[in-house]
Amino acid sequence: MSTVSSTADDILACALTLIVAGGYNGFSYADIADVVGIRKPSIHHHFASKVDLVRTLVARYREEAQAGLSALERNVADPAEQLKSYIAYWEACIKDATAPFCVCALLASELPILPEEVALEVRAHFRHLASWLASVMERGKRQGRLHLVGTARVEAEGFMATVHGAMLSARAYGDPKMFGTVTRPLLDRLSTRH
Amino acid sequence: MSTVSSTADDILACALTLIVAGGYNGFSYADIADVVGIRKPSIHHHFASKVDLVRTLVARYREEAQAGLSALERNVADPAEQLKSYIAYWEACIKDATAPFCVCALLASELPILPEEVALEVRAHFRHLASWLASVMERGKRQGRLHLVGTARVEAEGFMATVHGAMLSARAYGDPKMFGTVTRPLLDRLSTRH
DNA sequence: GACGACCTACCTATTGGAAGGTAGCTCATC
DNA sequence: GATGAGCTACCTTCCAATAGGTAGGTCGTC
Numbered sequence: 001m002s003t004v005s006s007t008a009d010d011i012l013a014c015a016l017t018l019i020v021a022g023g024y025n026g027f028s029y030a031d032i033a034d035v036v037g038i039r040k041p042s043i044h045h046h047f048a049s050k051v052d053l054v055r056t057l058v059a060r061y062r063e064e065a066q067a068g069l070s071a072l073e074r075n076v077a078d079p080a081e082q083l084k085s086y087i088a089y090w091e092a093c094i095k096d097a098t099a100p101f102c103v104c105a106l107l108a109s110e111l112p113i114l115p116e117e118v119a120l121e122v123r124a125h126f127r128h129l130a131s132w133l134a135s136v137m138e139r140g141k142r143q144g145r146l147h148l149v150g151t152a153r154v155e156a157e158g159f160m161a162t163v164h165g166a167m168l169s170a171r172a173y174g175d176p177k178m179f180g181t182v183t184r185p186l187l188d189r190l191s192t193r194h
Numbered sequence: 195m196s197t198v199s200s201t202a203d204d205i206l207a208c209a210l211t212l213i214v215a216g217g218y219n220g221f222s223y224a225d226i227a228d229v230v231g232i233r234k235p236s237i238h239h240h241f242a243s244k245v246d247l248v249r250t251l252v253a254r255y256r257e258e259a260q261a262g263l264s265a266l267e268r269n270v271a272d273p274a275e276q277l278k279s280y281i282a283y284w285e286a287c288i289k290d291a292t293a294p295f296c297v298c299a300l301l302a303s304e305l306p307i308l309p310e311e312v313a314l315e316v317r318a319h320f321r322h323l324a325s326w327l328a329s330v331m332e333r334g335k336r337q338g339r340l341h342l343v344g345t346a347r348v349e350a351e352g353f354m355a356t357v358h359g360a361m362l363s364a365r366a367y368g369d370p371k372m373f374g375t376v377t378r379p380l381l382d383r384l385s386t387r388h
Numbered sequence: 389g390a391c392g393a394c395c396t397a398c399c400t401a402t403t404g405g406a407a408g409g410t411a412g413c414t415c416a417t418c
Numbered sequence: 419g420a421t422g423a424g425c426t427a428c429c430t431t432c433c434a435a436t437a438g439g440t441a442g443g444t445c446g447t448c
Binding site for chain 2: 426436437438439
């Protein structure tokens with residue numbers, strides 16, 4: 001059942017890897033065709049245009065991200081542990097190098113030259129992620145499980161920014177451990193009473 | 195004196211703007227030629243290749259950055275104020291939109307597909323900036339002017355990552371104020387005794 | 389008359405994409 | 419149960435535009 005129409009998924013998976021490596025203009029149809037094992041123009045059968053391909057890709061990524069956060073809400077009760085799990089997820093992604101960067105974070109850095117349709121999806125991801133983090137912060141504060149200095153919103157934005165910066169540093173240093181080096185103090189500061 | 199051989203500088207300045215907007219593959223010689231008012235092949239008279247152009251660009255950027263940090267060391271004594279000035283510099287850059295992103299931060303996100311010569315310069319910038327920040331942290335700690343939780347090195351990496359993440363968020367939200375929203379608590383936490 | 393700065397005229401490879409064809413499957417109809 | 423319509427999934431061929439880059443020339447200045 002998963003083999004049915006898997007080519008479109010293969011194309012998306014491949015494009016994801018390529019975008020994570022070098023952004024919107026860092027890959028071409030030829031690159032995808034080589035990896036997927038298909039002729040270059042055949043990609044148009046599955047996606048009308050490059051914009052369409054990337055928009056679909058980001059939209060699906062966002063769906064999966066939302067599903068992942070929902071699962072986290074269900075499986076982990078403690079707000080502090082939720083943040084820890086979120087960080088652990090990315091730590092694992094970066095370590096095994098499958099997708100060592102958030103697609104939306106990477107695309108956001110190129111926002112000025114991004115097709116508007118893609119840019120919309122990217123901005124939506126930032127808003128959604130920040131909202132979720134703010135809700136976790138808020139709940140953690142109420143339950144006395146998280147120690148906030150500023151408002152939940154500000155703490156959430158700071159958290160998100162630091163995580164993105166940590167991904168960048170890990171990449172710049174070529175050292176996956178750098179992600180943990182930066183994010184661990186962040187978690188400690190939020191969960192420790194001082 | 196500054197008009198002498200200004201074309202090379204114009205090309206570099208233009209390329210900087212374009213890279214800041216969309217990364218290494220986000221601009222072409224044609225783009226530069228249009229802005230500078232020169233024919234496309236004439237760029238080769240000043241820079242042998244695109245790699246050469248960008249490598250020169252990043253090398254010069256690094257020189258200016260180092261000069262800027264040195265000036266900061268001379269003009270501002272207090273470590274906490276040095277960090278504040280560094281943030282204020284970027285806050286101004288982002289607000290007036292001249293160069294609302296660090297070139298090296300943007301290029302770092304594309305590191306896997308960057309020509310090695312450029313990648314080397316980018317990595318060097320990260321190391322140098324982190325070293326400077328660590329030295330400021332260390333001095334601030336000794337002088338009792340900065341309150342560190344972890345080691346100077348770890349605090350420096352966290353600081354740098356958060357600043358980069360703040361640039362990204364400001365871009366993603368299309369809101370320059372977001373940079374200050376994220377970085378102000380960072381400065382407060384370091385300079386406040388609590 | 390050498391040189392720097394820039395030009396025109398090209399070149400080759402690659403870009404995303406258009407056009408039209410074909411192999412094989414499903415399924416209703418006769 | 420053969421026929422044919424229509425589907426998906428891919429193919430080949432082609433294209434205009436753009437990529438970065440080369441060769442060789444012009445022209446003003448020292």
